[in-house]
Amino acid sequence: MSVVSGCNGGSSTTSSTVDSTDTTTTTTTSSTSTILDVSLFRSIVSSGTTTCTLSNGASTTCHKLVFNDNVIHNSNGDLVDDDAGPFCPSGYTMLDGGVGIYDGASGPGFQSLTQTLWDNMANDGYDLIDEVAGTVCIQDPRLGTTTGENCTAACLEASANDALTVTYLIPVTPQNTTSPTAIGSVQPVGLSLDGIPFAGTPPSVVTGPTGMAAAVGGNIPSLDYCGGHHDPAGYYHWHLIPEAADKVHQAHGTDNLANCGNKITQSSTALTGYAKDGYPIYSYADMLNGVATTPTDLDGCNGHTSVTAEFPDGIYHYHASLDAPNMPTCVKGAFVDQRSSPIIK
Numbered sequence: 047m048s049v050v051s052g053c054n055g056g057s058s059t060t061s062s063t064v065d066s067t068d069t070t071t072t073t074t075t076s077s078t079s080t081i082l083d084v085s086l087f088r089s090i091v092s093s094g095t096t097t098c099t100l101s102n103g104a105s106t107t108c109h110k111l112v113f114n115d116n117v118i119h120n121s122n123g124d125l126v127d128d129d130a131g132p133f134c135p136s137g138y139t140m141l142d143g144g145v146g147i148y149d150g151a152s153g154p155g156f157q158s159l160t161q162t163l164w165d166n167m168a169n170d171g172y173d174l175i176d177e178v179a180g181t182v183c184i185q186d187p188r189l190g191t192t193t194g195e196n197c198t199a200a201c202l203e204a205s206a207n208d209a210l211t212v213t214y215l216i217p218v219t220p221q222n223t224t225s226p227t228a229i230g231s232v233q234p235v236g237l238s239l240d241g242i243p244f245a246g247t248p249p250s251v252v253t254g255p256t257g258m259a260a261a262v263g264g265n266i267p268s269l270d271y272c273g274g275h276h277d278p279a280g281y282y283h284w285h286l287i288p289e290a291a292d293k294v295h296q297a298h299g300t301d302n303l304a305n306c307g308n309k310i311t312q313s314s315t316a317l318t319g320y321a322k323d324g325y326p327i328y329s330y331a332d333m334l335n336g337v338a339t340t341p342t343d344l345d346g347c348n349g350h351t352s353v354t355a356e357f358p359d360g361i362y363h364y365h366a367s368l369d370a371p372n373m374p375t376c377v378k379g380a381f382v383d384q385r386s387s388p389i390i391k
């Protein structure tokens with residue numbers, strides 16, 4: 047088994063070998079869940095419960111949920127995993143790329159990967175353009191290859207590896223902590239109902255992924271229109287809650303080029319997945335008396351307690367924001383620290 051960081055950020059794979067005995071506590075008892083409903087997950091490989099240790103030190107029972115890699119469905123249940131991308135554009139003036147988050151000085155923010163960005167990045171000293179060929183230099187962190195020459199940095203686009211599985215440990219009963227836990231760059235947020243990892247912000251373009259040398263500065267991770275891409279191991283993950291992605295594009299002016307709804311059905315009120323502390327994550331509104339209603343009482347983690355379609359008695363849950371990324375930026379409850387996971391094998 048190897049453990050892989052949650053993001054597509056470096057020039058080399060971050061896989062490392064770990065002791066395989068970390069799976070020996072697994073049991074096969076059936077779930078007694080009242081919050082996380084295993085039957086809602088699409089394409090789940092196996093589920094059960096196991097003893098786990100949470101970030102607050104508590105020993106408790108966790109769901110153990112296993113999924114195959116890169117399996118993406120739309121809201122109708124149709125498989126759309128072949129539609130990942132577009133990622134890095136083919137040429138300097140091309141409009142066929144995805145989106146990214148630039149944190150340099152010139153023209154920062156969430157934006158489409160176009161000439162405007164390349165020019166701003168060049169202004170900041172990051173040359174991603176092969177001027178001879180007129181192409182964007184593109185690096186595949188999984189294969190360690192770069193296309194294009196005469197560049198000092200690259201657009202990052204890891205290729206897929208469809209031979210992986212991912213395992214999540216989610217507490218059956220959420221345990222609130224005295225203060226919320228912030229979710230840092232590329233740290234796990236939770237999982238979608240397809241079992242696709244929800245992750246924190248992509249790596250900084252200026253400083254690179256956390257823990258890597260600043261020499262990688264200037265490499266921009268590419269995201270597709272739904273906010274997803276493959277990590278250096280080839281595992282697809284979301285930096286946007288995809289059901290609300292087009293609302294984010296509208297809020298950031300990227301909607302003229304980007305459209306997630308062609309792949310993932312957009313919904314203001316959908317249950318999109320679960321956070322790593324066991325609480326549900328919804329799109330940006332609640333369905334109240336048949337009307338999609340934007341909540342006005344959200345806490346610092348973009349969560350609140352309210353009735354939902356799935357929990358008519360009310361439950362604490364998170365909402366997508368209209369920021370980019372639109373993930374919760376903190377969690378209210380304790381969680382299994384899978385910072386260097388999802389566990390890929």
Ligand SMILES: [Zn+2]
Nearest residue numbers: 052053054248
């Ligand atoms: Zn990522």
Ligand SMILES: [Zn+2]
Nearest residue numbers: 331332341352
């Ligand atoms: Zn709500």
